[in-house]
Amino acid sequence: MTDARFEDAGGEAPLYLGAETPEDLGVLSALVQDAVFPVNEMRWLPRKRRFALLVNRFRWEDREAAERERRPYERVQSVLAVDGVLSARTQGFDRKDRDLVLSVLSVAFEPGTDGGGRVMLVLAGDGAVALEVEALDVTLKDVTRPYAAPSGRAPEHRD
Structure with a gap:
């Protein structure tokens, strides 16, 4: 018997992953790096204590x-959904600018007390x-079939 390999993953199989630890969140952060979304695809539902983004990753x-x-x-x-959200704050962009397209750089967790803390989505x-949460509970779920990247290129990062 051999260990599972990344290459063995099922081609176009949709992802459905959860994060309950900072290490788990690091995996989700890597998968959503360079995801883009229009500002109007960002939702905070205070009654459900949920924050969600529909992204093109x-x-x-x-x-x-x-x-x-x-x-x-x-x-x-x-x-990309965060549950158990107590409050949500944004900075550095105008949420009313319906033509604005944002890009995710990273997602991180800053621990607080009693398992709570802050989930930080850093954008280009x-x-x-900044999402104040009662516990780390983040999910990433693919909801469409893959499509050819419009740019035809992989995102690049220069130091």
Whole structure:
């Protein structure tokens, strides 16, 4: 018997992952890095204590296969949801600008007391979303089939 390998993952199988520890959240953060979304696809539902984003995420998990098979890079629409949200704050962008498209750089957890803390969504251009949570409870779920990335390129990061 051999250990499971990343390469063994099921091609176009949709992701549905949860994070309850900072280490888990690091995996989700890597998967949503460079995800883009219009500002109007961001929702905070105070009564349900839920914050959600509908993002177009780059399929980092498929990058090497796309290069090896010489096929287009892909994106997929995904819901990034945070549950147990007590408050939500934004900075660095105008939520009323309906033409604004934002890009996720990272998602991190800053622990507080009694298991609570703050989930921080860091956005390109100095934007951020701070979510005070009673516990770390984040999910990422693909909700469409993958599609060819419109740019035809993988996102790049320069130091």
